[in-house]
Amino acid sequence: MNTRQLRNIGIIAHVDAGKTTVSERVLFTTGEIHRTGEVHDGNATMDYDPQERARGITINSAATTVAWRGHQINLIDTPGHIDFNIEVSRSLRVLDGAVVVFDGVAGVEPQTETNWRLADQYHVPRIALVNKLDRTGADFARVVAMIAERLGVQPLVLQLPIGQEAEFAGVVDLLSMQALYWPPNERGQPTLTRAAIPANMQQAAEAARRTLVDLAVEQDDAALTAYLDGQAVPDDSLRDCIRKGTLTRAFVPVLAGAALKNKGIEPLLDAVVDYLPAPEDRASDLPSGDGFAALVFKVVHDEHGTLSYLRVYRGEAHAGTQVLNANTGQRERLSRVVQMHADRREELALAQAGDIVAVAGLKNSKTGHTLTDPAQPVLLEEIHAPEPVISMAVEPRSREDQDSFSRGLHTLVDEDPSLRLGQDDETGQTLLSGVGELQLEVTLEKLRSRFGVTVHTGQPQVALRETISRPAQVRHLHKKQSGGPGQYAEVVLRIEPLERGGGLLFESAVTGGAIPKEFIPSVEQGVRRAALAGVLAGHPVVDVRVVLEDGSFHEKDSSTLAFEAAGMQAFTQAQRSAGPTLLEPVMDVEVTTPMDHVGDVIGDLNRRRGHVRSQDQRGNAAVVRAMVPLQTLFGYIGSLRALTAGRASYTMQFDHYAEAPRQVPAHA
Incomplete structure (x- = not known):
């Protein structure tokens, strides 16, 4: 049309x-x-x-x-x-x-x-x-x-x-x-x-x-x-x-x-x-051309196989067309094209520019991947998922369910990019991470209903971060000699705190060829690897600027591996001298409560280390808005109902990370 x-x-x-x-x-x-x-x-x-x-x-x-x-x-x-x-x-x-x-x-x-x-x-x-x-x-x-x-x-x-x-x-x-x-x-x-x-x-x-x-x-x-x-x-x-x-x-x-x-x-x-x-x-940043280009924005798995939702930005593709996944370099075949009506499907002959359709047959395409005409390749901006703030240890109740448990979790994480799977280094347990308790609860119910797997769960844990409180500078020499080719890399790193939400920034201020340009990306790679696990409790390190100021190299013994190792070791050493500290996720909470329970609600939020930002009236109810650490909000709905005879409700969403008080355990 x-x-x-x-x-x-x-x-x-x-x-x-x-x-x-x-x-x-x-x-x-x-x-x-x-x-x-x-x-x-x-x-x-x-x-x-x-x-x-x-x-x-x-x-x-x-x-x-x-x-x-x-x-x-x-x-x-x-x-x-x-x-x-x-x-x-x-x-x-x-x-x-x-x-x-x-x-x-x-x-x-x-x-x-x-x-x-x-x-x-x-x-x-x-x-x-x-x-x-x-x-x-x-x-x-x-x-x-x-x-x-x-x-x-x-x-x-x-x-x-x-x-x-x-x-x-x-x-x-x-x-x-x-x-x-x-x-x-x-x-x-x-x-x-x-x-x-x-x-x-x-x-x-x-x-x-x-x-x-x-x-x-x-x-x-x-x-x-x-x-x-x-x-x-x-x-x-x-x-x-x-x-x-x-x-x-x-x-x-x-x-x-x-x-x-x-x-x-x-x-x-x-x-x-x-x-x-x-x-x-809508303005498009696509280069001119008529070759097919589409973005995979959702993937679902059901008894019929994998269904991938596409937005087509250019060209057209018929059922049976071969396309290139620009993110992986692999070829994929669109075996069927359908228009969705909620859970009902209507077969289409083709997908063309402007369409939102679903296709069957894609094996290796994920959310955010670009499908394109191999003769006119183009790469579209990916879809970025929010970082998890809560995790839970999960394991199948019976050993016989292990395969279904693993397959089901990987399928559900494939469908929802805001979920993550990891492993507890101390216990070896599988960790399921997400953005909220309800999301994890719904995911585990899907695991039971779709894959027949019931799980044991640990207590929810918040996703802490680590940062630094003051600048520090270190000089580190990585040098090894063991008969064969040696390893030599010297770096001088300065690290300093950034504002909250600043991430991890790496800059090079090396002059005069003290470190050859081809080795500087290796130093950054080493720094970023080390930042995955901080010195306090192994949480990711954020809100830090890292400046590579100086260093030295050896004509024969320097390599990318040596400078990566030097970057890792120097960053870890610098953290210890820079006042490492924990950060905890803080939620924006809005409570709607009858007027006669406002005092109880505010008092309870204060006990949870909350900071009340505003109080408004909406109809015959009061609305209290506060910033509250996620660590103190587990099971909050039950407490709120008990305080207000079941008459109050609340919503919350992640707002920012803030420095955690000393009493918050590093392994929360």
């Missing part, structure tokens, strides 16, 4: 903002399904995994395709829980636009902010839907203000809600200046109808329309000139201006609705078609 009529979009939000309900209503409204499923009933189309239905949350991103106004919309519903944020990250990497769903009561929540920053990172244009406006405490204007304040963007309000909370009846469309309602038809299904704007809203609607036009016409010189001359701006011209501003991210269009009641879905679909980009609207 003409890619001008194609939209690749994602639906993203904080957990429980109503993302999957919006997706279900989109499927129903476009005729893709004929009966809506509900998240709370465990029968949502897009939440097809048994764990998703049992837990009432989205764990896996799910893709589907719908049609609206002659356009094909490839839609990805993503998880809202921080533990599964890799699904959001890799989806945004391949999408052209996004719908961000906000809870009309809660407004901008922590995970919304995280997802928003991810979308900024990938330069994804967005439209916003303020959902759940029929709920007690919903406040459209307050959410719009939060979007401006917390996300630092210009909201462009396209609709005003008619009524509030239980009285929410519809919306005023500020482009057509009509009221939109959804009364039930003879089958009891909500049906879009248009009417005059209620008299008591006419003045507010006219003021909001003027604000909308003022902002929109700035995107087009001709429209702005005509507007300043007092001419009316035609609706088509206004839509063009809104589209331009959305694509350049000058503003974010904001719509209103209540997805559970099927109110607001048709205008949302119209906005997707009218304002979000077609594939060619």
